[in-house]
Amino acid sequence: MKRIAFLLVAVATVAGIVVSAAPTSGPANEEATAPIYGITIPPGYRDWKLIAMDQLLVPGKADQLRAQLGNDIAIKAFKEGKVPFPDGTMIAAIHWTRVPSEDNDKVLAGPFPGAQSFVVGSPVNVQFMVEDSEKYAATGGWGFADFTDGKPGDKALHEICFACHTPAKDRDYGFTHYAP
Amino acid sequence: MKRIAFLLVAVATVAGIVVSAAPTSGPANEEATAPIYGITIPPGYRDWKLIAMDQLLVPGKADQLRAQLGNDIAIKAFKEGKVPFPDGTMIAAIHWTRVPSEDNDKVLAGPFPGAQSFVVGSPVNVQFMVEDSEKYAATGGWGFADFTDGKPGDKALHEICFACHTPAKDRDYGFTHYAP
Numbered sequence: 001m002k003r004i005a006f007l008l009v010a011v012a013t014v015a016g017i018v019v020s021a022a023p024t025s026g027p028a029n030e031e032a033t034a035p036i037y038g039i040t041i042p043p044g045y046r047d048w049k050l051i052a053m054d055q056l057l058v059p060g061k062a063d064q065l066r067a068q069l070g071n072d073i074a075i076k077a078f079k080e081g082k083v084p085f086p087d088g089t090m091i092a093a094i095h096w097t098r099v100p101s102e103d104n105d106k107v108l109a110g111p112f113p114g115a116q117s118f119v120v121g122s123p124v125n126v127q128f129m130v131e132d133s134e135k136y137a138a139t140g141g142w143g144f145a146d147f148t149d150g151k152p153g154d155k156a157l158h159e160i161c162f163a164c165h166t167p168a169k170d171r172d173y174g175f176t177h178y179a180p
Numbered sequence: 181m182k183r184i185a186f187l188l189v190a191v192a193t194v195a196g197i198v199v200s201a202a203p204t205s206g207p208a209n210e211e212a213t214a215p216i217y218g219i220t221i222p223p224g225y226r227d228w229k230l231i232a233m234d235q236l237l238v239p240g241k242a243d244q245l246r247a248q249l250g251n252d253i254a255i256k257a258f259k260e261g262k263v264p265f266p267d268g269t270m271i272a273a274i275h276w277t278r279v280p281s282e283d284n285d286k287v288l289a290g291p292f293p294g295a296q297s298f299v300v301g302s303p304v305n306v307q308f309m310v311e312d313s314e315k316y317a318a319t320g321g322w323g324f325a326d327f328t329d330g331k332p333g334d335k336a337l338h339e340i341c342f343a344c345h346t347p348a349k350d351r352d353y354g355f356t357h358y359a360p
Contacts, residue, residue, distance in 0.1 A: 047229050049228075050226075050247055054300070055297070057296045057298075058288075058294065059295075061292070065234070067230055103355070107347050107355070114238065114239045116236075117237075118235040119233075120233060122360070123360050167286070168287075176299075179247075180303050
């Protein structure tokens with residue numbers, strides 16, 4: 001059971017793209033701070049602009065719709081297509097369950113027989129990537145953080161973030177492309 | 181001078197909120213204006229904030245990932261859960277093809293055998309809903325517009341918008357719920 005729980009969290013993390021939040025300053029709230037990278041949830045991240053979206057399916061384990069949002073520094077860099085991302089870049093990856101929408105299907109049934117609509121269900125987790133080339137020099141300039149219900153994942157979870165993102169090294173460790 | 185600067189900013193602000201997206205005034209560019217409702221593509225809509233996202237599957241016809249973005253008026257209303265939406269509300273629905281990501285699947289294959297990642301492909305179309313309770317009184321206060329490659333769909337297409345949205349009348353004709 002414990003292993004399944006870990007896998008579920010890991011799934012979210014791996015597929016989660018490049019994630020991070022802001023380095024904290026001042027007195028830290030341990031319970032709200034992600035281990036290793038010392039990142040807390042950046043205020044207002046839900047209002048950041050859309051980078052892209054995706055769907056993750058891990059049979060029997062995860063079925064998600066996911067959005068990647070970026071702060072202004074991130075969005076500017078994505079639009080210019082420049083890597084590495086500048087210090088201050090913050091990217092949020094929000095993951096929800098994917099659920100069928102009966103309401104939408106009813107509307108679609110008339111004009112489009114067999115049509116299926118899937119919408120976001122409940123929140124699963126939120127991940128952040130925060131660029132600070134000095135502070136996070138050992139991990140490609142990125143700090144990583146994962147939160148579920150506002151609480152950070154454990155140390156073991158955060159230890160695998162960077163390794164999983166390494167295949168995207170030529171894109172500065174981010175999997176997400178800006179959606180046209 | 182200071183006052184002039186202020187006025188310029190104010191004009192720009194008002195124009196940006198009220199005019200830019202919606203009904204055109206002055207000489208209209210027929211080719212860029214959606215029929216019936218007279219709506220042109222609102223500048224900057226891609227940078228609006230995320231309302232929600234969904235997936236649409238119409239077997240043999242459409243396989244899409246879709247995002248709904250809103251201008252500031254729309255986002256405020258969604259967060260407050262108030263209907264009807266106030267005049268000036270603008271909602272964009274951006275639709276992309278859904279495509280498998282081999283890059284992501286490779287990364288996922290190790291820790292999560294069988295995992296599949298789907299990302300946005302190419303743009304399909306962009307649709308807008310613009311609230312103007314007076315101008316669009318006959319269609320629930322909403323003007324509708326559909327664009328593909330920057331060009332509006334034809335009159336026949338726009339004639340069905342309102343009818344299709346009528347089942348969502350109790351939510352002011354919008355299908356989308358704000359994603360938590």
